[in-house]
Amino acid sequence: MMLRNLKFALNSAWQSFWRNLAVSLAAVLSITLILILAGINLLVGHALSQVLDGFRAKVSEISINVSDDTPLQSVYDFEQVLTADPRVASVRFITKDEALAQFKADPQNVVFAQQIEGNPLDAKLEVHVKNLSDVAGIDTVARRWSGVDPTDPTNYQGDFVNRMLELSSWLSLAGVALLLILMLVSVVIVMNTIRTAVYHRRKEIEVMKLVGATEWFVRGPFVIEGIMTGLIAASIALALLVVAYPPAVDRFKSDIGFIPLSYDPRFITILAQDLLLAGALLGALGSYIGVRRYVRI
Amino acid sequence: MVLTPDFESRPVISFQRVFKTYPTGTEALRDINLEVPEGDFLFLVGPSGAGKSTVVRLLIREEKPTKGKIFVDGIELGRMKRRKLPYYRRKVGLVFQDFKLLPNLTVYENVAFALRVLGEPDQHVRDRVAEALDTVSLSAKENTYPANLSGGEQQRVAIARALVHAPRFIIADEPTGNLDPATAWEIMQLFLRINARGATVVMATHNREIVDLLRRRVVAIDAGQIARDDRSGRYHDDVAKPQVRAQ
Numbered sequence: 001m002m003l004r005n006l007k008f009a010l011n012s013a014w015q016s017f018w019r020n021l022a023v024s025l026a027a028v029l030s031i032t033l034i035l036i037l038a039g040i041n042l043l044v045g046h047a048l049s050q051v052l053d054g055f056r057a058k059v060s061e062i063s064i065n066v067s068d069d070t071p072l073q074s075v076y077d078f079e080q081v082l083t084a085d086p087r088v089a090s091v092r093f094i095t096k097d098e099a100l101a102q103f104k105a106d107p108q109n110v111v112f113a114q115q116i117e118g119n120p121l122d123a124k125l126e127v128h129v130k131n132l133s134d135v136a137g138i139d140t141v142a143r144r145w146s147g148v149d150p151t152d153p154t155n156y157q158g159d160f161v162n163r164m165l166e167l168s169s170w171l172s173l174a175g176v177a178l179l180l181i182l183m184l185v186s187v188v189i190v191m192n193t194i195r196t197a198v199y200h201r202r203k204e205i206e207v208m209k210l211v212g213a214t215e216w217f218v219r220g221p222f223v224i225e226g227i228m229t230g231l232i233a234a235s236i237a238l239a240l241l242v243v244a245y246p247p248a249v250d251r252f253k254s255d256i257g258f259i260p261l262s263y264d265p266r267f268i269t270i271l272a273q274d275l276l277l278a279g280a281l282l283g284a285l286g287s288y289i290g291v292r293r294y295v296r297i
Numbered sequence: 298m299v300l301t302p303d304f305e306s307r308p309v310i311s312f313q314r315v316f317k318t319y320p321t322g323t324e325a326l327r328d329i330n331l332e333v334p335e336g337d338f339l340f341l342v343g344p345s346g347a348g349k350s351t352v353v354r355l356l357i358r359e360e361k362p363t364k365g366k367i368f369v370d371g372i373e374l375g376r377m378k379r380r381k382l383p384y385y386r387r388k389v390g391l392v393f394q395d396f397k398l399l400p401n402l403t404v405y406e407n408v409a410f411a412l413r414v415l416g417e418p419d420q421h422v423r424d425r426v427a428e429a430l431d432t433v434s435l436s437a438k439e440n441t442y443p444a445n446l447s448g449g450e451q452q453r454v455a456i457a458r459a460l461v462h463a464p465r466f467i468i469a470d471e472p473t474g475n476l477d478p479a480t481a482w483e484i485m486q487l488f489l490r491i492n493a494r495g496a497t498v499v500m501a502t503h504n505r506e507i508v509d510l511l512r513r514r515v516v517a518i519d520a521g522q523i524a525r526d527d528r529s530g531r532y533h534d535d536v537a538k539p540q541v542r543a544q
Contacts, residue, residue, distance in 0.1 A: 004416050204399055210357070211458070212387035213414040215380070 009220035016197050016225050024229060027193035031233035031282065032240075034186045035275050038179055039241040042274060045175045046267050047249075052168050059164075060132045062139060063155050065122035068096075070147035075123070078145050082127055085141070087134040092126045099124060122149050132165065183282060190226050190286025198222060198294050205294055215295050222291040223284050230283025234275045241275075242268055308332035308368075309466070309497055310356070315365035317351050317521075325351040327521045329365070333499065335465075338492045340508050341501040342532055343518035349501040352518065353470045356499065357391060358382055370465065387415060390459030390496070394471035396451045398443040398458075404430070405439035408458045415462065429457040433487060449480035456487055460496070467491055469500040473507065481507060505532040 017024045066075055075093065082091045094102070099121040104113040127142075129135050139156040142148055198205065208218050249263045310333035317326040326348045333339055341349045354360040355367055358374050367374045370388065377385060398407050408429055412422045430436045433453035443451055452472060459467060469488065473481035485507050492498045502508060508515060508531065515530030516523060525534050 002416075004418070008413060008416075203397070207397055207399060207410065208414055209383075210386065210391050210397070211411040211414050211462075212383045212385075214383045217383075217414060217416075 005217060005220065009217075009224050012221035013224035013228060016201070016221065017228055020197050020200060023193050023196045024225075027189055027229050028233045028236070030189045031186045031230060031279065032236045034182050034189075035234050035237035035279060036240060038182045038278065039237055039271060039275055041175055041178055041182070042271055043241070043245060043267070045172065046264065047262075048168070048171060050262060050264065052164075055164065056132050060129050060135060062127050062129065062135050062142070063094075064125040064127065064142040064145070065149040065152050065154065066124060066147055067149040068122070074147045075125070078147060079125060082125065082138070082141075085138070087129055087131065087137060089128040089130045091128075094124050094126060096121055096123045122152070136162075183278070186230075186282045187286045187289070190229060190283050191290035193229065194222050194226055194287035194290035197225065198291050202294060209295075218295045219288070219291050222287045226283035226285075226287025226290075227280045228283065230279035230281070230286075231276060232279075233283075234279025237279075238272055238275050241271065307334075309335045309370050310499065311366075311368040312352075312355075313366045313368070315355070315362045315367055317348075317355065317360065318363045325521055326355075326362075326518075329518075329521075329523055331516060331523065331526070333497060335497055336492070336495055338489070338498045338511075338513045339500070340511075340513060340515045340530075341499065341518060342503070342508060342515055343524070345503075347518045348521045349518055350470060351521075353468055353499075353501050356468050357389060358385065387462060388465050390462070390464035390467040392452070392455050392459050392467065392469040392472045394474040396443070396448075396455045396475075398451055398454055400443055403440050403442055404435060404446070404454050407443065407454055408461050411458045411461050425461050426457075429461040432460065432490070433457045447480070448476050449483060452476060452480075452484050453487065456484070456491075460491055465496060467496050467498045467500075469498065469502075471501055471503060473502065473504050478506065485511070508532040 079091050079093055082088050096119050100116075100119050103109055103121060125142075127138055129138055135156060139154050143153050148154075205218055245268070246263050253262075310331070312329045312331040315326055315329040316324075318324050329348075329352070341352055343349055351360065355362060355374070356369065358377065361375050369385070372385060374385075399410065402410060405426055408426045409422050412425060417425075426439075427436065430439055433456055435450065435453055435457065438446065438450065443454065446454065452475075456472075459469075467488065472488070473484055476484060481504060488498055488500065489511075512529045512531070515525070515527050515532070517525040517530075517534070527534070
């Protein structure tokens, strides 16, 4: 009986979709546009989080410059203090010679390195913290240490890190808000499409109810029609986004080179899941609400 | 052939002190007490606006009583849960003045619709629809669309649809209202046959000739109250001044 009902629902959904083709296509188009926007939002959000992840890895490291006259024992003692700190993941001591070698190894410094006489670089302690937000705390500890180079204690740029973190949380909040608005708009669109379909078929619905159809029997075809609309829209949106994603990344990469954008093919799978699921859910929800008033016995 | 209703047994339809006031303030029914035994054939008569249609709407639970209780087959309609309603409606066959056929479905499909909604298997649907169309003598027109049928034929399709699921009750609201006298008489014959098979029939009607000819139970409603309940009645109780009560 369930199967027969499902067959009936699928048939009438299919018929209704084609019978009101103009309205159905308008709905598909509108939802496609909305899902494209939602998809772009997801892609930009993903790119941003990729960039931020890289950034986080970088700034969760702080190097403490050791003043030249600090005795080695004092450095080792401080290294142990840091290692014992629960906020610290790892500490590495880099001697003046190692620092110079590192400096020279960087191809950007080739010309500059040739002009250096002696070793002007400080020895340093490179500290890796567990949480990005703990960098400031370690910085404070380092500045209080007697062996720190007073002219240039650490490479910590407090404000910048905080601002980046704040910005990233605002951006993700804005992304979520935008997504919510887009979802709401598409629910309203599906609702109105289904209302039109329901209006065309109100006589049929009245007869259905009089001969004893259950609410779900009446509602089923419309909900399926909504899901169909949503899935078709999601497929179109997905196809367009998949085609446009790599060239868009290339384009932005060349325009803003300092942001390490990259094409992430794995994200396509996630995007496909999200869009199809969103399309189906929005379609179902929109038609459920749209048909409610007429179906209530 | 005609089943005599058993007035002594428990009634299958029972109105107990039923009042109905619409949200607009219109007092449609006042203190209605009515019992219908199984197998009865009952005419509801009365002028337009007297409350006949309200009785029908209460019976199919399109409306709930404002006060009082209505029992059909042991179920109290006013307290029935909404999700139970479809199952109640399946016990009832409904026939309306405007037929309520679906124009985009053929005669066969219109009748089959009542069974499809119940999720009946295809073979069962075919057999039952053929039987119902045979009862109303429309087997030859099963592939015709309603627009190509006469009014009487359309009403016969509606009756076939109302009885295809073998309901215990037939509720008809002015089923002959749109038909000429000869066709109306044909339709009445059908209702009598359905009643003879055991179904209880409640029919709201304005058709004086038919009521007077059949001499069945007549419940007259006037200004929301039962004015008269005769076991073998006529459309008007007072033949001398019919115009007063006529619409």
